[in-house]
Amino acid sequence: MHVVILGCGRVGASLARSLAEREHTVAIIDKDPNAFQRLGPDFDQITVRGNGFDREVLAKAGAARADAFVAVSSGDNSNIIATRVAREHFGVKNVVARIYDSKRALVFERLGIPTIATVRWAADRLLRQLLPREQxxxxxxxxxxxxxxxxxxxxxxxxxxxxxxxxxxxxxxxxxxxxxxxxxxxxxxxxxxxxxxxxxxxxxxxxxxxxxxxxxxxxxxx
Structure with missing residues (x-):
């Protein structure tokens, strides 16, 4: 399986390494070339510098042959736009975006774009630990x-x-x-x-x- 990842932060880098360890091919995109240092010296997959919603950048990352696209950059707008481009222009069926704004996450879920609302998820988990009988x-x-x-x-x-x-x-x-x-x-x-x-x-x-x-x-x- 070939997976394209937008965002080489902690989550993106960890996901890329995990996929590579499972013998999947990975291409990871980030605007900051220093971000790729998180991948470690042994990472031998594709790294692409640029905006994840740019079609040329996505093409370099192999979006046309990708089985999945994951957007985990720090910007909600970038994640959503990139996910839509990957799905609608390159035909990637399995897409998912990380979203910080839970209201946006609900809207895009209803539009058929799977999202991970990290703030809402983390807050719910913390509340379950603090107030188990109220959650x-x-x-x-x-x-x-x-x-x-x-x-x-x-x-x-x-x-x-x-x-x-x-x-x-x-x-x-x-x-x-x-x-x-x-x-x-x-x-x-x-x-x-x-x-x-x-x-x-x-x-x-x-x-x-x-x-x-x-x-x-x-x-x-x-």
């Missing part, structure tokens, strides 16, 4: 209508089959994390103390589902 969603889709949530279930659910919780909430459990390992639920799986139950739920239903899980199961303790 139930593990992932939210770009349209902000569907979330993967971790249910805080009442202690009386312990000993009940996962299927009972599914029937009460009206939602299928996606996975159960037990002793640090994620496991797909089975028909016979019983909830244990310390389990983390995760499922997908629409934002409109999340509050009701969380309230049902937080209350004792219907009919009292098993």
């Amino acid at each position: 139930s969603h593990l992932w939210r889709d770009p349209s902000a209508t569907l979330s993967l949530v971790e249910l805080q279930f009442h202690e009386d659910w312990i000993g009940h089959p996962v299927a009972d919780l599914e029937r009460s909430t009206g939602h299928r459990v996606s996975y159960v994390q037990r002793f640090g390992k994620a496991t797909l639920p089975t028909a016979s799986m019983v909830l244990q103390d310390g389990d983390k139950v995760c499922l997908f739920v629409g934002d409109a239903e999340a509050g009701q589902v969380e309230a049902i899980a937080a209350a004792p199961p219907p009919g009292g303790e098993q």
Whole structure:
């Protein structure tokens, strides 16, 4: 696979080295020639100096034969423009852009440009560490209508089959994390103390589902 990367900062350089170690071919673009020093002396892939949204620069990087294009420069506008040029002019189907502005990320996701909103992601992860009980969603889709949530279930659910919780909430459990390992639920799986139950739920239903899980199961303790 040939991958073109815009931005030879810490992320771009690390990604380029990782791809090269996996025996993929890489071309990395940056305006600053000193940035390529981050790649190390043993990096033997293509480096191109210039603007990542310039067609000639992209052509030098092999965009016409690229299987993927990744834009991780420090500028949102540059990343988006370069990604669109790679996709629309060079026909690269697998494209992704790093975006700092989370509002822009949502807009471009809806336009079909996959984005990684690093600030939003980092802030969410920090909030989960600081306020675990106030941050139930593990992932939210770009349209902000569907979330993967971790249910805080009442202690009386312990000993009940996962299927009972599914029937009460009206939602299928996606996975159960037990002793640090994620496991797909089975028909016979019983909830244990310390389990983390995760499922997908629409934002409109999340509050009701969380309230049902937080209350004792219907009919009292098993």
